[in-house]
Amino acid sequence: xxxxxxxxxxxxxxxxxxxxxxxxxxxxxxxxxxxxxxxxxxxxxxxxxxxxxxxxxxxxxxxxxxxxxxxxxxxxxxxxxxxxxxxxxxxxxxxxxxxxx
Numbered sequence: 001x002x003x004x005x006x007x008x009x010x011x012x013x014x015x016x017x018x019x020x021x022x023x024x025x026x027x028x029x030x031x032x033x034x035x036x037x038x039x040x041x042x043x044x045x046x047x048x049x050x051x052x053x054x055x056x057x058x059x060x061x062x063x064x065x066x067x068x069x070x071x072x073x074x075x076x077x078x079x080x081x082x083x084x085x086x087x088x089x090x091x092x093x094x095x096x097x098x099x100x101x
Contacts, residue, residue: 048068052065053065062095063091063095064092066091067088067089067095071087071088074088
């Protein structure tokens with residue numbers, strides 16, 4: 001078990017180090033350089049949507065996405081972080097209390 005963890009840690013370190021070492025040797029096209037930040041944002045959006053909409057392999061219900069939507073709206077309106085978290089949790093809890101799992 002420890003050996004597997006050490007091998008994975010060394011592989012992760014080598015993978016990250018290769019990016020730093022090969023940065024000057026690898027030439028990316030202008031269009032690819034323009035698309036890389038967009039692809040990172042798309043990946044984060046996909047991860048957030050999956051976490052908000054799915055519980056395991058099934059739909060999470062309507063309460064969780066509604067709470068995430070309220071949190072996202074408040075974050076977009078630049079509400080304090082504590083307010084965003086409490087409002088999202090409250091909406092989710094109230095909807096579940098009302099029977100909208």
